[in-house]
Amino acid sequence: MRIAFLTAPEGVEQVELTGPWQAVVDAGDEPVLVSTNSGRIQAFNHLDKADTFPVDEIIGEVTAESFDGLVLPGGVANPDALRVDDQAVSFVRDFFDLGRPVAAICHAPWTLIEADVVTDRVLTSWPSLRTDIRNAGGTWVDERVRICDDGPNTLITSRKPDDLEAFCESLLAEFAKSSAKPA
Template sequence: MRIAFLTAPEGVEQVELTEPWKAVSEAGHEPVLVCTKPGHVQAFNHLDKADTFPVDAVVGQVEAESFDGLVLPGGVANPDFLRMDEQAVSFTRSFFQQGRPVAAICHGPWTLIEADVVRGRVLTSWPSLQTDIRNAGGTWVDEQVRLDQGQNKLITSRKPDDLKAFTEAILTEFGS
């Protein structure tokens, strides 16, 4: 399986990128770092700069059909930048239109809200997004990980402390 990890050039929470990436890779799948710009992604540990990661593909130059699933890591800045980029929003929306699984953690659901794909879905996130999710027609729950089975599988999680459950859900649901 090829799994797209969609990020902006900076602001992604490092552990929310690296832990799911590692799990996908160790399971024998191919993680692909898709970004809004070529070059490198600057990750953060909360508000502090962390490592950089090479971009594998640029959104707008790849299609959702090329991937078996999508992961939207959080961090506050990352999804805020993504939701302002129409190609990133369109790329995300395409996974839903094609019935492909999507996983989002922390502030990652902001991109889902902008893509108008949370209506009628049940999901979790960082608690500050609950009003945004409700205003977009979704139902917010405070759970470690939430699987919503609509037209496609949607896995959401709240925060870095939930990464073990989040990565287990990704491996289970993306592979089934």
């Protein structure tokens, strides 16, 4: 499977990128770093700069059709930047239109809200997004991982870095189920 990891050029929470990325690699699948700019992205450990990572694909030059799933890592600045980028929002929405699985952790549901894909769905996130999710027509729950498969696709959400083990296990299982479905 080919899995897109969508990030802004700056502000992704490093562990929320590298944890799922390594899980995808360990499963024998191909993670692809997609961003709004070419070059490298700057990750953070909360508010401190961490490592940089090379961008593989650029929004606007790649489509959701070329991926089997999407991972949206958090960090406060990352989804805040993505949700004001029309091409990034459209890219996210396309996964839902295609019925492909999406996994989002921490603050990443901000991008889902902007893509208008949380209505009538149950999801979790960092607690400060609770009201935003409710205002967008979703139902917020305080759970380590929430799998919502009652829409056009499967949505896997998680609250924070402490939940990464459960998040990674769930996204791998759900992505594998999706890839096993007949086209």
